[in-house]
Amino acid sequence: MVSELGFGCASWWGKPAFDERTAVGLVHEAIERGVTLFDTGASYSAGEAEPRLGRALRGHDTSGLVIATKAGTFHAGRGRIGRDMRPAAIVASAERSLRHLGVEALGLLQLHGPAIGELDEAMFEALAGLKARGLVRAVGLNSFDPEVVEHAIGLPGIDVVMVDYNVLRPEREALIARAAAAGKGVLAGMPLAMGHTRPLLSRLRGPQDLWYVARALAKHRDELARGRRFRFLHRLPGMTGAQAALAYVLANPHVRAAGFGANRPQHLRENLAAADLALPPEVMTAIHAAQGAT
Numbered sequence: 001m002v003s004e005l006g007f008g009c010a011s012w013w014g015k016p017a018f019d020e021r022t023a024v025g026l027v028h029e030a031i032e033r034g035v036t037l038f039d040t041g042a043s044y045s046a047g048e049a050e051p052r053l054g055r056a057l058r059g060h061d062t063s064g065l066v067i068a069t070k071a072g073t074f075h076a077g078r079g080r081i082g083r084d085m086r087p088a089a090i091v092a093s094a095e096r097s098l099r100h101l102g103v104e105a106l107g108l109l110q111l112h113g114p115a116i117g118e119l120d121e122a123m124f125e126a127l128a129g130l131k132a133r134g135l136v137r138a139v140g141l142n143s144f145d146p147e148v149v150e151h152a153i154g155l156p157g158i159d160v161v162m163v164d165y166n167v168l169r170p171e172r173e174a175l176i177a178r179a180a181a182a183g184k185g186v187l188a189g190m191p192l193a194m195g196h197t198r199p200l201l202s203r204l205r206g207p208q209d210l211w212y213v214a215r216a217l218a219k220h221r222d223e224l225a226r227g228r229r230f231r232f233l234h235r236l237p238g239m240t241g242a243q244a245a246l247a248y249v250l251a252n253p254h255v256r257a258a259g260f261g262a263n264r265p266q267h268l269r270e271n272l273a274a275a276d277l278a279l280p281p282e283v284m285t286a287i288h289a290a291q292g293a294t
């Protein structure tokens with residue numbers, strides 16, 4: 001059981017260049033406001049996200065929280081992400097994550113982008129071993145490859161799948177429904193569509209925004225182009241574009257939770273308020289029309 005909205009401890013949030021007090025304060029405020037899911041990864045923020053989350057959690061009662069992390073990728077230096085999906089590496093990564101996070105057990109350990117062939121007997125023996133030792137409570141995978149998620153739906157050793165689902169990704173809906181019908185917990189990764197529905201320049205309000213804009217230009221030009229059709233989300237009465245994006249994802253009854261990133265306290269508050277917002281039917285219709293046109 002987790003809160004509908006989880007806090008993503010990734011990207012700029014984990015970088016040493018981002019003020020530690022603000023980053024830690026965001027986690028504390030999220031906990032105070034009822035967030036119980038914190039999602040991070042061994043390779044996130046050049047390996048800095050997990051230790052930072054660990055510092056934020058120090059001294060807190062974490063028994064009611066689900067601390068989710070990912071294994072199979074690691075920071076390989078100079079901003080590069082390495083990959084090691086061998087079962088022994090997954091076990092070692094989980095053990096390292098526990099030390100970084102300062103918790104006795106991981107609420108969820110997700111394989112970070114495994115190939116179908118890597119989801120073999122040896123992998124599930126290793127994952128079952130982590131569960132048997134009480135180090136991991138649930139096992140999942142995070143993949144943006146629908147074939148991998150489809151395969152995982154049939155695997156009894158997988159409890160949870162994290163899928164890239166947002167207004168730009170309606171094609172994930174059938175997959176999500178099948179995963180939920182098979183009893184998998186479905187987490188939506190990137191529910192804000194990384195902000196790609198907003199005009200790029202309107203995001204530039206401070207130096208940290210440059211990092212996200214540079215990432216968008218380097219890696220997500222397709223989404224930026226498709227996001228143009230959803231600009232109307234930022235002109236709705238009664239809710240912001242980010243809230244509309246989150247409300248869309250949470251309106252899917254098969255999604256258990258959605259994890260967003262935020263580096264400004266007002267964004268955290270705004271996003272958490274989306275859990276109580278329903279999209280008016282005409283907005284849903286407009287979203288479907290924009291999706292059909294992409």
Ligand SMILES: NC(=O)c1ccc[n+]([C@@H]2O[C@H](COP(=O)([O-])OP(=O)(O)OC[C@H]3O[C@@H](n4cnc5c(N)ncnc54)[C@H](OP(=O)(O)O)[C@@H]3O)[C@@H](O)[C@H]2O)c1
Pocket residue numbers: 007008009010011012039040142189190191192193194195208209212240242243259260261262263264266267268270271
């Ligand atoms: N990015 C990926 O490739 C990826 C992959 C797998 C999973 N995920 C999951 O998604 C989580 C978050 O990912 P992420 O940090 O890369 O990106 P994200 O949540 O998609 O986006 C964070 C960006 O959105 C902005 N934002 C947040 N709330 C806003 C609001 N209310 N109004 C306007 N802007 C707002 C943030 O701005 P401020 O800095 O101003 O708050 C920041 O620029 C991760 O922890 C993970 O769980 C992401």
